[in-house]
Amino acid sequence: MKYYLMTLGCQMNMSDSERVASVLDAAGCVKVETEEEANIIGILACSVRQKAIDKVYNKISVWNKWKNKKNLITFISGCMLPTDKDRFLKLFDIVFTMPELPQLPHMLGEYGITNPLSLIAEPQSAVDEIKLFWKVKPKYDSSFEAFVPIQNGCNKFCTFCAVPYTRGREISRPSNEILQEVRELAEKGYKTITLLGQNVNSYGLDKNGQEISFAQLLEKVGQMGEEIDNEFWVYFTSPHPRDMTTDIFHTIAKYDCLGKQIHFPLQSGDEKVLIKMNRNHSVSKYRETMHALREILPQATVFTDIIVGFTDETDEQFENTRKVMEEFKYNMAYIAMYSPRPGAASYRWEDTVSLDEKKKRFAILSDELAKHTLEFNQTMIGKTVKVLVREHDRKEGYLSGHTGGKLVIRFKSDNESLIGQIIPLKITAAAKFSLEGELVFSEQLAVNNDQLTVSSN
Amino acid sequence: MNIIRKRMNLHEILEIRNLTESTFIIQFEKNGLEFTAGQHVCVGPPNGIHTREYSIYSAVNDPYIEILVKEVQNGLITPVLKKLKVGDSVVVEEPVGYFGLNGGEKLNKKYLFIATGTGISPFHSMVKSHPTLDYKIVHGVRSHIEGYEKEEYDKLRYTLCSSRDTSGNYIGRLTNYLQELQIDTDSEVYLCGNCNMIHDAYDILENKGIPNERIHAEVYF
Incomplete structure (x- = not known):
């Protein structure tokens, strides 16, 4: 049987998709690149974004018509709101939550696709399900970048977000499994490993002392980096300011393999908007943590998430967010214009800020961001930094990648063998959101030399 | 089971x-x-x-x-x-949330609990769970019948503000009462209820010198 997977949404869904592929491969199915070739089509959905859900409905309507002409089984999983899941049951052949993934071969078996994996036992609880899910070895899409889920679910109940209703409560994956997966990846030569979770730094808190903390997990990963010869960088996303502790920064400072890039979502720089968002932290607490971050990790780049035009956000409250952006000089900000998401608590509130006003606020924050990123990037000119080469750049004859601090950089070369390598580049030019560099050594030397002592910003 | x-x-x-x-x-x-x-x-x-x-x-x-x-x-x-x-x-589903009394010295602190309507719920739990708690409750309602099980609280610690009848301990809006209230600036203040009340109360508390790290809020929606 040939299968095709469509993945919508965030990195968590991409990681889930790798595990789904692994289960289907083990069941004897073969992945194909187009939906037209497939006999099994699956979607990793994202109920968090309305556009993604609209796409699901469009696609399934087409695929269900194909069933008149060929044998086709459709399934859907990923982040699903209870309401969407109910509707999907009528449209798709198979609907399952991600923790139920190990049961997929069994479900396919009910459609006559027999395979040895369809005989595994059924789990007895939601916790058992997610534990079995984590034991599924993923089929990584990349040969040098990998995502490792460490936690699933969310206890935070931010009013703008539907994740607590699609993925349930926070459950931490056993640390021994995480460390084993990270070790295997590092030993295979993977260059970046991203620890994933909806609230990655809340890791272990659900176990009431029976599991190590996130800082301790990073410590063990850091020690692993010292033992393994291959150079690799470990990142994490997405953390919540409420559970961000300084011991996390101290641990990152200690080990080269722990990426010097911190994603630290702000969402709003106004106390009252944060209350309405139910973020469970204040601007002053965020500021305190940010100061500690800058002091302990002065070389780290800091990225953030911001929502503009949240329900009832006034000009003054928005201005408070702009001021915080000015104060913290982020290296990147993912700015979103607020749109009510079905399933989230705020969906029940009137969306009071007009689209024009949201666009205006979006533009103001984008300009604010660009001022600081350009200023910072210009300070990088002349420095030699380590860069992970990731792909061909849009500009012909160039490759692109990112620094240890995840700043985007391109350089002139068409040597494909550099893709997937960490190499030194001398920075020659800076723009608002990217850098340009040149090879320090010959390309061959660059591939072979992993003993360079250069900055990893 | x-x-x-x-x-x-x-x-x-x-x-x-x-x-x-x-x-x-x-x-x-x-x-x-x-x-x-x-x-x-x-x-x-x-x-x-x-x-x-x-x-x-x-x-x-x-x-x-x-x-x-x-x-x-x-x-x-x-x-x-x-x-x-x-x-x-x-x-x-299993209980979660961060709206709670902080730290081990909770019994040595003074608490001001401010609620509208069913926002009294977490404060009822706090008071009943910690009988020796040094607390005051300000409960904003429209009519006295919304003073849900008010006999459960120490009369001297509970103030019902009723905005649409004259049967409360205070006749008028909760926020007016807060304007008039003398609040110890070392109190931990907890707010629960509708968002407009929380935002208005937040301003009043800040003006009265309560630092924002001592103001805790849970919005009902």
């Missing part, structure tokens, strides 16, 4: 107390759920797919869990919950 009921998070209703025409308390089996005072649970009808968050009303050591519910006209959940009877079940 039956494995299927456990897997479906079903908890049997033990008691229902109707407080007003639209507001009621549902008491259901605890089934081993542990929580700290101030946390909430997601509760929904037994055969539905939706749940809503409700602050826990009962004390941490009570052998059951209670929630205080106000029926929302045309709502998805509350009209169904209102029709349930003793012996029926509700779906209950």
